[in-house]
Amino acid sequence: MNKLTSLISGAILLFIYLLVQLLERQGILLAYHVQILSLCCINIILVVSLNLINGFTGQFSIGHAGFFAIGAYASAYLTVTWQVPFIFAIICGGILAGIAGLAVGLPALRLRGDYLAIATLGFGEIIRVIILNTDAVGGARGFSGIPKYTTFGLAYLTAIITVVVIRNFVNSDYGRACLAVREDEIAAESLGVNSTYFKVLAFTIGAFFAGAAGTLFSHYLQYMAPTPSQIGFVKSIDILIMLVLGGLGSITGSVIAAIVLTVIPELLRGFAEYRMIIYPILLILVMLYRPSGLLAGQEFSLASLAQLFKGAKAHGNHS
Amino acid sequence: MATTAELMVDNLCVQFGGLKAVDQVCFSLKPQTLAGLIGPNGAGKTTVFNALTGLCPVSSGQISFCEKQLTNEPPHTIARHGIARTFQNIRLFNNLTVLDNLRIAYHQNRQYSLLCGIFRSPRFKREEAQITAKAREALDLVGLADKSEHIAGSLPYGEQRRVEIARALMLSPKLLLLDEPAAGMNPQETQTLLELIRKLRDELKITVLLIEHDMKLVMNLCEELFVLDYGHLIAKGDPKSIQSNERVVEAYLGGSWA
Ligand SMILES: Nc1ncnc2c1ncn2[C@@H]1O[C@H](COP(=O)(O)OP(=O)(O)O)[C@@H](O)[C@H]1O
Ligand SMILES: [Mg+2]
Numbered sequence: 001m002n003k004l005t006s007l008i009s010g011a012i013l014l015f016i017y018l019l020v021q022l023l024e025r026q027g028i029l030l031a032y033h034v035q036i037l038s039l040c041c042i043n044i045i046l047v048v049s050l051n052l053i054n055g056f057t058g059q060f061s062i063g064h065a066g067f068f069a070i071g072a073y074a075s076a077y078l079t080v081t082w083q084v085p086f087i088f089a090i091i092c093g094g095i096l097a098g099i100a101g102l103a104v105g106l107p108a109l110r111l112r113g114d115y116l117a118i119a120t121l122g123f124g125e126i127i128r129v130i131i132l133n134t135d136a137v138g139g140a141r142g143f144s145g146i147p148k149y150t151t152f153g154l155a156y157l158t159a160i161i162t163v164v165v166i167r168n169f170v171n172s173d174y175g176r177a178c179l180a181v182r183e184d185e186i187a188a189e190s191l192g193v194n195s196t197y198f199k200v201l202a203f204t205i206g207a208f209f210a211g212a213a214g215t216l217f218s219h220y221l222q223y224m225a226p227t228p229s230q231i232g233f234v235k236s237i238d239i240l241i242m243l244v245l246g247g248l249g250s251i252t253g254s255v256i257a258a259i260v261l262t263v264i265p266e267l268l269r270g271f272a273e274y275r276m277i278i279y280p281i282l283l284i285l286v287m288l289y290r291p292s293g294l295l296a297g298q299e300f301s302l303a304s305l306a307q308l309f310k311g312a313k314a315h316g317n318h319s
Numbered sequence: 320m321a322t323t324a325e326l327m328v329d330n331l332c333v334q335f336g337g338l339k340a341v342d343q344v345c346f347s348l349k350p351q352t353l354a355g356l357i358g359p360n361g362a363g364k365t366t367v368f369n370a371l372t373g374l375c376p377v378s379s380g381q382i383s384f385c386e387k388q389l390t391n392e393p394p395h396t397i398a399r400h401g402i403a404r405t406f407q408n409i410r411l412f413n414n415l416t417v418l419d420n421l422r423i424a425y426h427q428n429r430q431y432s433l434l435c436g437i438f439r440s441p442r443f444k445r446e447e448a449q450i451t452a453k454a455r456e457a458l459d460l461v462g463l464a465d466k467s468e469h470i471a472g473s474l475p476y477g478e479q480r481r482v483e484i485a486r487a488l489m490l491s492p493k494l495l496l497l498d499e500p501a502a503g504m505n506p507q508e509t510q511t512l513l514e515l516i517r518k519l520r521d522e523l524k525i526t527v528l529l530i531e532h533d534m535k536l537v538m539n540l541c542e543e544l545f546v547l548d549y550g551h552l553i554a555k556g557d558p559k560s561i562q563s564n565e566r567v568v569e570a571y572l573g574g575s576w577a
Contacts, residue, residue: 169433172431172436172437172443173426173450174436175436176419177423177426179419180412180426183412183414186374186394186410187406187411188412188423189374189394189395190404191489191490192398192490193423195395
């Protein structure tokens with residue numbers, strides 16, 4: 001069953017990729033559409049990696065855009081000035097963001113709740129201000145002339161890798177230790193879990209993937225602007241909203257929310273000014289009717305779908 | 320039976336601001352004893368447990384366990400040395416399954432690396448199967464084998480207490496500290512608990528120190544008692560001598576005994 005479901009999932013994922021390729025070649029999907037799909041993938045990476053920190057480990061961080069920015073700019077600097085191969089740039093972007101995560105996490109994760117949130121928010125803004133004042137990456141003018149290395153396929157593959165890695169992490173002893181820290185830090189400690197270590201580990205891994213997402217982003221748009229909405233707190237909040245909408249602690253929830261909240265603003269392009277009205281309304285509705293997010297800590301899987309199907313069938317047979 | 324003490328508590332003091340919650344307490348435990356820590360509410364019993372498990376800072380004095388100094392070590396280090404505990408207000412991982420509650424507690428024995436976990440290597444699978452088997456074994460021991468997939472927070476109180484004991488056992492402890500394990504249990508559950516604690520000591524060969532207000536349970540079960548009052552250790556000895564100890568009787572009458 002397990003082997004079978006992973007085989008089916010793999011086949012579906014491959015099918016989606018081939019379908020996008022085909023539709024693009026046929027001219028049915030325009031470059032604009034493919035760009036939205038790629039942004040969906042990048043946002044999936046951001047939301048799922050933030051979920052590891054906020055959802056699974058319970059450390060409320062709102063500075064995710066800081067790591068995203070480090071990845072985006074550092075990798076762009078590498079490809080522009082040193083023409084390093086892109087795959088290497090992605091890994092470097094991730095590792096540099098991961099190192100930043102480690103450096104910020106060690107002191108900041110001693111803080112709790114609101115204090116941690118404020119500290120991470122501050123970190124994100126510090127990164128943005130540093131970039132704003134660094135001429136080597138364009139400063140306030142923005143960073144232009146970044147080569148277009150990111151393709152839909154690459155973003156898609158990275159998103160899949162992120163989801164699989166974080167899912168496997170969460171389902172290992174390492175992930176269970178993170179869950180324990182979220183549920184009850186004192187009990188976790190009394191059972192031999194070094195809570196500081198696992199908070200910092202989750203933070204570092206989350207930062208790594210955010211950095212990789214940044215790399216894909218800057219090499220897709222080919223231009224980075226040091227604005228709050230692209231690499232500052234607005235971006236952080238955007239990611240957070242997707243996370244909360246999908247449900248803290250649900251990877252599939254994060255994926256669905258990332259796609260929905262990337263596509264909706266594009267559909268509502270004509271009403272761009274209303275985005276700030278529609279988003280809060282959406283959130284209020286979620287808070288009212290699904291306070292734990294769309295999937296509320298549950299995972300959507302083929303196996304559970306099959307179960308549901310069987311249940312419905314059995315039910316049908318009964319009546 | 321070995322005669323050297325396993326746990327040695329020497330002049331333990333814990334101070335919260337101006338309050339001396341634990342004041343110059345000395346006691347020791349030999350391996351495989353069933354011991355009880357009793358005293359009125361607020362006497363400092365839980366605080367002694369917290370000091371032993373690193374959850375509150377020791378102001379002065381020393382704690383050694385199996386000849387190792389554990390004074391003011393962090394809780395996760397102390398757990399690794401073989402001291403496990405339960406809490407007066409149950410602290411289960413409420414949103415997780417019973418099985419996951421127990422598997423988390425096997426953390427210190429996990430050998431596979433982070434990469435093994437991420438790539439789901441054969442080693443990861445082998446060890447995870449072992450961890451699950453171990454957890455089921457512990458659940459079996461406390462008689463909750465059929466509750467493994469339940470969400471811990473949804474279980475009735477008495478069962479939550481037993482899950483917490485099973486979880487502590489996943490550490491393969493040498494010393495088990497139980498903070499009011501019978502609180503909120505009916506007489507029948509208390510009887511089962513008493514038998515369980517005895518079984519744990521006899522079969523797993525561990526030392527048990529428990530805090531309990533149920534005097535019947537304490538007198539039936541414990542071979543050695545320590546009595547705390549206002550942070551002071553006012554008596555120690557076997558249950559018979561404690562029952563006739565004048566200072567203890569005084570603390571009983573003057574205090575708020577349940
Ligand atoms: N973290 C703490 N901070 C301040 N005072 C505390 C703390 N923990 C316990 N105390 C105080 O220490 C005394 C002993 O408490 P405790 O050890 O819980 O008693 P009990 O014997 O009922 O378990 C009480 O007066 C309690 O109010
Ligand atoms: Mg107490």
